[in-house]
Amino acid sequence: MRPGRILIFLLAVVLTLFILSLLTIRLQPDESLIRHFEESVLADSSITGIHGERQESGGVDDPESYAAGSGTTAAKEQSGADVHAFVRPDDGESPSLEILTGPGAMTDSRVPPEENAAGSGQMPDYLPPDASSRSLYPGDMVRDSVARNRQVRIVYYGDSQVEGDRVTSRLRKELRESGGGTGPGMISPVMPVMYTRSFVVRSSSNWKRYTLLDYRNGTLPHNRLGPMLALCRFTPPGDSMKTRSFATVKINSVPGADSAVSRYDNLRIFYGNNHDTVLIGIRSGDALVDFAMLQMGEGPMEYAIPLPQVSDVIIEFTGRNSPDIYALSLESETGVVVDNIPVRGSAGLEFVMTDIRGFEGCYDSLRPDIIFLHFGLNVVRNVRSEYHYYEEGLVKQVNWLKEASGGAPVVLVSVTDMALRDNDTIRHFPNIRAIRDAQRKAAERSGALFWDAWESMGGAGSIHRWYNHRPPLSSRDLTHLSNAGTDTLAARLYSDLLAVRQFGSTDTPAETADSNEAGTDAGDSPVSSEADDSLAATDRPAGSDDLTSTGEEITADREDVPGMEENIFSRLVSQFSSLLKYHPDQTFIFTTPGFWIFFLVVIAGFAMLHRRRAMCHTWLLAVSLYFYYRAGGLFIILLLLTTLLTWFTAIMTDRSGGRGGKRFWMISNIILLLGFLSYFKYAGFFTETINSLFHTSFVARDIFSVWSNSLFGTNFNVTNIILPVGISFFTFQALSYSIDVYRGRMAAERNFTDFAFYLTFFPQLVAGPIVRASEFMPQMRGDYTISRNEFGHGLFLIVQGLIKKMLISDFISTGFIDRVFDAPAIYSGFENLMAVYGYGLQIYCDFSGYTDIAIGVALLMGFRLPLNFNSPYKAVNVSDFWRRWHISLSRWLKDYLYIPLGGNRKGTLRTGFNLMVTMLLGGLWHGAATRFVVWGGLHGVALVAEKIWHYLFRRIERKRRLASVAGIILTFNFVSFAWIFFRAGTMDQAGVMISQIFSTFSPGHYGQVLMAYLPVIVLIVSGYILHFLPVTVKEAYRGLFIKMPVVVQFLVAVAVALLLHKVGAGVVQPFIYFRF
Structure with a gap:
């Protein structure tokens, strides 16, 4: 088949894909960010906990269900006339804190008005001179309650950002420095995560967690949930077992947690709907603390028992019919108690959907002093231009919580910044500001206090800076903060809202004692004095300065902002000009339209030059070097140096008459190439290993960055050695050639262009297959030939590889696998095991997909690369x-x-x-x-x-x-x-994942887990079915495609392009083996 015909065929397919890509960017900038995540958002909305329970999201796509209560009497909204301006209580020093004054101001309605106005009616000596004109400041409330020797309770609700006692562990520690108190607060027998930063919950497998979802599907006959928006039972609702059931909950402290949270002074159990005899035993170690019978009734009711200052407790239940267990609480009678209540997948709009009596009954005993609502992550992917429905829903939640708690003040914490990885480009969601504004307006209308976490982080694009910080303040998913990040956020929240103010001072509360002093540079990045488990409060980077911790500028993706439109022609020109430049934040890979435009140019040149071998090889060498430049930037110099050294030493090896001379040149080349590989890839690893073994403090330095900084005045980070793309592959390929020449299996190639073309041939350059010169170079000397069947085979491999990579690997990776591997402790053992099996398919489809495309692209130019996978x-x-x-x-x-x-x-x-x-x-x-x-x-x-x-x-x-x-x-x-x-990511994460797999299975609830991740599971199962098909079946459908008429093949290729454009365009990821 002639190259010209291949060019025409590819031109039609590539232009189809390219034009669709441009049209989508122009017409649907918002949806292109999240199309691939629609199903995964639904999975998050009802994601499972340790024992397979699903938790209700509140239905982000159903604004009406948010705006209205479900069988409850929500407090009446304030009218627009009651909305007043925001002012700062302390001269506006804190950019994140906004407090309301006027009729909508945040107050504590449980105390007399004269106490609200002053912050305390009992202790006038502590009041600032102008206290009567100020709104309630939470830090004053905490201070005054502690001074009265009473308990202070802060109930902190949030989405997965706070799971595992994140944020609250730091808040609790700071508050207890002056306020005292012990224990972690409220705990559920079945937690969304078993391991937290403060305690571990191990429950018997017969426990089941019920949420609003179970009420809606009829599993739970009522919606009277407790303060944790869930209830737990060890027997099914409404069933009385013929024999008594035995259930246990074991809670113990975590090594490394602070001593106060690890000491348990009192146990409280909140329960209801107890209509049978239920016996309860409380143990600590081998000692029996109490044995009693729970009171019968509808409730909510409370069982309480003092504990002898222990660090572990076992609660044993025995009965034929389980009561509804709303919460367990380990706490002190006085001091500060901070409850961490995560509601995974939630938008924070479920409260009004529950029977208020469950909350009221528990809150009457708990008497929360402050209620925090920290939500928004699960709203971000529902990209809209405005969020009035969300604002309406939040207003109702705040008013409902005030009614249920008897008027406790409510603090709304805004959504944190997040981003999406797209083809190694960090794409910021353009709607976060609108969500933050909706949360602020909801606080204004409902009389809540508002704390702007997004602004505290640095505003738009700040998640990228937090991730680049060392240690990282963000997780790899660019959605959740790391432990260090949540500690940083908590320290700032504490400083703004809860720190005790200096009396008579109007300054914003200072940072905590271990924090860095506030700087004045707007571009300061988050700074940590310790590792993830303890991070000091830090200065806030200004939202306008998008500078990373290494000084790299982050350019906002203006194309993602709604309303900023350009015409098709200007975008076309921009795309073509972009092809000529190296973009360090992008990877030039097979799954982007840019590569296929490049390949179109390659085929065009090849079609004109394929009969002139020298010119054809020169052309292919030039485009291969350009391909590597687009992929690896100035590391093209290293590739050329490797090529030159290998070519020269091979010639010298071939010319040497004696064995000693041959060995000298061969060993010299091996030392040089392995030296390059060891320095760029292993210098940091070996340095860390030596430091760990011998307690030294060596530092690996990037000598090229040092030279650049010295000669050109640049500001590269000299302690971060960047790994060149594909160095492992082209190094091994060069070594095999050098060794084969030494062994006499082939003669050294005298023509530098031909050898350089072999070593740098772009389809296999950065991720294999590793091609031997003895297999490739003979093809360079023959005439270009490709049969009609080989064209069909090459096209089939390309289509198959794109489907493997974009439809299967990327989807299951972003939809499930990356989430579990990045935070295995958050997920149950069954979910972790699903992720392990899913990753086996992901890495196979990713890597074999790349090599399929590489082999197919090479075959369209008449070069046969070796098979790299065979149904492993x-x-x-x-x-x-x-x-x-x-x-x-x-x-x-x-x-x-x-x-x-x-x-x-x-x-x-x-x-x-x-x-x-x-x-x-x-x-x-x-x-x-x-x-x-x-x-x-x-x-x-x-x-x-x-x-x-x-x-x-x-x-x-x-x-x-x-x-x-x-x-x-x-x-x-x-x-x-x-x-x-x-x-x-680390050996510790691997250990946690293995521990989860072998310790947190919950027999009988796998069906709910599978339904929560149904699209991903279907794709994983389908992928494995296709993988295990007999060879004869695979050969049959491959042969069918190869024998199709060219027109039909074109239609199939376009259809696949359309499918991939719809499903995978928003989440293209780099190939896994690019890092090697």
Whole structure:
């Protein structure tokens, strides 16, 4: 098939995809941010907890359900006439704090008006001179209540941002410095997360958590939920078991938590609907603290017992019919109690949907002093131009909570900044400001105090700076803050709202004692004095200065802002001009329209020059170098240096007459190339390892950044060595060529252009397959030929690779897997196991998808690259797996490492040693981290065990079919388990994930989990079904596509482009193996 015809075919497909991309950016800027997340948002809305329970989101897409109560009498809204201006109580020093004055001002309606006006009617000596003109300041309330030797209770509701006692753990610690108090506050028998920063909850498997979702689907006969917006039972609602059920809840402190939160002085249990005999036993260690029978009745009721200052407690329930357990609370009688109540997937609009009697009954006993509402993350992905419905809903929630609590003050904490990773570009949501404004207006109308967390972070784009900070203040998902980030936010909230003010001073409360002093530079980035588990309060970066902690400028994505329109022509010009520049925040990959425009140009040049071999190779070399420049920037110099050194040393090796000379040039090249690889990839890892082992303080420095800073006055971070894209791949390819020349398997290539073309050929340059010169260079010397079937095969591989990457890998990654691996403690064991199996499919589809596209692109130019994957999860043992997975790397390790070490020729012990060395180095090749070494070590141990097994039982006859099936199942599960270490961010995260898998399963509730993640689960199951199809079936549908007429193939390609455009355009991610 002639290149001109291929060019015409590709031109039609590429233009279709490119034009659709431009039209979507112009016409639907908001929806392009979140299209792919529609299903995942629904999953978050009813996501499961430890025992598989689903929690209600409140239905973000249903504004009417938010604006109206459900069977309750919400407090009446204030009219627009009652809305008053915002003022700052302390000369406007704090940009995040806004307090209302006038009829809508925040007050504590539970105390006489004269006390509200002054902040306290009991202790006038503590009041500032103008207190009578000020609104209620929460810090004053805490101070005065503590001075009266009474308990101060702060109830903190939030979405997943506060899960695991985040934010509240720091607030609690700060408040107790002066206010005292013990215990973590309210806890549910079934928590959304088992492990928190302050305590661990381990419940027997018969506990079940019920939320509004269970009331709506008829599982729960009523909506009388307690203050945690949920209730727990150890028997199903309405059922009386024939025999008594036994249920336990064990709560113990977490190592490293502060001593006050780890001391339990009193236990309170809030419950209702108890119509049978239920016995309760309280234990601590081996000691029995109390044994009693719970009071019968509708409730809510309370059981309370003092504890002997313990750090663990076991609560045992026995009965045929479980009561509704609203909350357990570990607290002190006096001092400060801060309750952490996360409602995962919530927008904060569910309160009015519950029966108010459940809250009123519990709040009468709890007597909350301040109620915090910290929501908004789950609203951001519902991109709109205005959020009046959300404002209306929040007003009703605040008024409802005031009514239920007897008038407790309410504080609205705004949404925090978040962003979306799109093709390695950080895309900021343009609607966060509108959501923040809706929250502020709701506070104004309802008389709540408003604290602007978004502004405190630095406003638009601040999440990027927080993520780039060291240690990171944001999680990798750019949605949730890290522990250090929530500590920073909590310290600022405490300083603005809850710190005790100096009497007679009008200044905003100072930062906490361990904080850095406030700076004056608007561009200050968040600064941490400690690691994640303790971060000082810091200065706020101004929202207008988008500077990272390394001084890198962040440019706002103006195309995402509604109303900023450009015509198609200007966008077209902008796109083409952008193709000529290196963009460090973008990756030039197969799944972007930009690459296919580039490939169109490549094919056009190839079609004109393919009959002139020298010019054709020069053209392909030039475009390959341009491709790497777009992918790796100035690291193109390293690629050229590697190419030049390998070409020169190979020629010298070939020319050397004696063995000594050949070895000298070969070893010289190996030392140089491995030196480059070791410096860029492993310098930091080895430095950290040495420091850890010998307690030294060495620092790895980027010498190129040092030179640039010295010579050109730049300001690069010299302690951050950047990894060049694809260095592991082109280094191994260059080494194989050098070694083959030394072994005499091929002659050295004298033509530098031809050799450079081989080493830099763009389809396989940055992520494989690793191509050997002996397989590729002979193709360079022949005439260009491609048959009609080969064209169909190449096109099929491209379409298949795009589907694998964009439709399967990216979707299950962003929709589920990344969330679980980034925060495994938040999810149940079953969810963690689903993520492990899902990641096996994700990495296979990601990597094999890339190589499919690479092989297909090369084939359209007449070059045949080696097969890199062959249904690896069909492997019957680990050896078979490595014959099917990343075949080009496996061959390289075997031929250039394992066999030179001795292979299996020097006895069993030496064979085992050689296998372990090979796999440990193979693991290290994938990444400079302990977890990669562990991953390689696990595979090495499995290979050694397999050798021992075959040696001991090689004479035993086996039923082949049964043995093969058992081998496939065993190998698949082993490989999946090993992926945990490969994917986890740290060894600690891997440990948490394994612990969750083996300790937090809840038999009987898997169905709810599966329904919550139904789109992702369907895709994972479908992907594995396709993977395990017989080879004959796969060959059949591939052959069918190859034999289709060109017109039909064009229609299929366009249809796939449209599908990928609809499903995956908003969440294109870089290929996993780009990092290697």
